[in-house]
Amino acid sequence: MTDxxxxxxxxxxxxxxxxxxxxxxxxCGAPICYHCMTExxxxxxxxxxxxxx
Amino acid sequence: MPQPIDRNGVRRLVERDAQLVEVLPAxxxxxxxxxxxxxxxxxxxEAEARSALDRNRPTIVYCWDSA
Amino acid sequence: MYDxxxxxxxxxxxxxxxEGTNAQRPRAGDLARxxxxxxxxxxxxxxxxxxxxxxxxxxxxxxxxDRVVFGLLRSKELEANPDLRIEEAMRPGPxxxxxxxxxxxxxxxxxxxxxxxxxxxxxxGRLVGLLRKQDAAKAALELHERKHxxxxxxx
Numbered sequence: 044m045t046d047x048x049x050x051x052x053x054x055x056x057x058x059x060x061x062x063x064x065x066x067x068x069x070x071c072g073a074p075i076c077y078h079c080m081t082e083x084x085x086x087x088x089x090x091x092x093x094x095x096x
Numbered sequence: 097m098p099q100p101i102d103r104n105g106v107r108r109l110v111e112r113d114a115q116l117v118e119v120l121p122a123x124x125x126x127x128x129x130x131x132x133x134x135x136x137x138x139x140x141x142e143a144e145a146r147s148a149l150d151r152n153r154p155t156i157v158y159c160w161d162s163a
Numbered sequence: 164m165y166d167x168x169x170x171x172x173x174x175x176x177x178x179x180x181x182e183g184t185n186a187q188r189p190r191a192g193d194l195a196r197x198x199x200x201x202x203x204x205x206x207x208x209x210x211x212x213x214x215x216x217x218x219x220x221x222x223x224x225x226x227x228x229d230r231v232v233f234g235l236l237r238s239k240e241l242e243a244n245p246d247l248r249i250e251e252a253m254r255p256g257p258x259x260x261x262x263x264x265x266x267x268x269x270x271x272x273x274x275x276x277x278x279x280x281x282x283x284x285x286x287x288g289r290l291v292g293l294l295r296k297q298d299a300a301k302a303a304l305e306l307h308e309r310k311h312x313x314x315x316x317x318x
Contacts, residue, residue, distance in 0.1 A: 159170045
């Protein structure tokens, strides 16, 4: 068996990640990337409502 | 040209009776706004500012973020 | 005329009070426990563990002199070799959450991920408190029951 970096996929967007950004575990049942997590929790810097100004 | 201020500046001015104006649309204002802020969506700001704001008090406008 | 350029997001991320429909819903910052024990990087794990347990906690947040979060010690980390320095024993760089995140969202995530606790911090990384899964879940359930009516007493 060789040592290899394990990557998992974000359950929302499929992006490759090393660990779930919410719980910090590599073998989490519902891994999520940082971007999807901040959007889901409403912590995203991007404006939550689309508007023109 | 409005003078930029930070969070601490807002708190200091509010203590000195500044009026806060959120320029986001009404539905966003209703969800969350700074305590005591009134809502004047950007497109109405020019038309309503004269009647709604007290010229003798400093006015602080704000949006969602700096973007 | 002044322009608060950093805007509402900056204000909320700093954990400052707000008004509006969202303000009436419980948020992470409201329920985060401010009395969570804290410790420094260079302390001895055994000493910190004893101090935390005496205060009735199975967790401790690692901070610097400005209360900026560096790491977390949950029950698993507290069980390690007591002679370790905190820097060696802690879980570094834990995910932290802003005070304005809704408690319903946090509860859902914490249950889904079986996360015991999460630090709640301001936008500059300073500790607001530690949100425990049981507190988040209880608050979310109470909110749900208020919205939809409780189902207690049914056969």
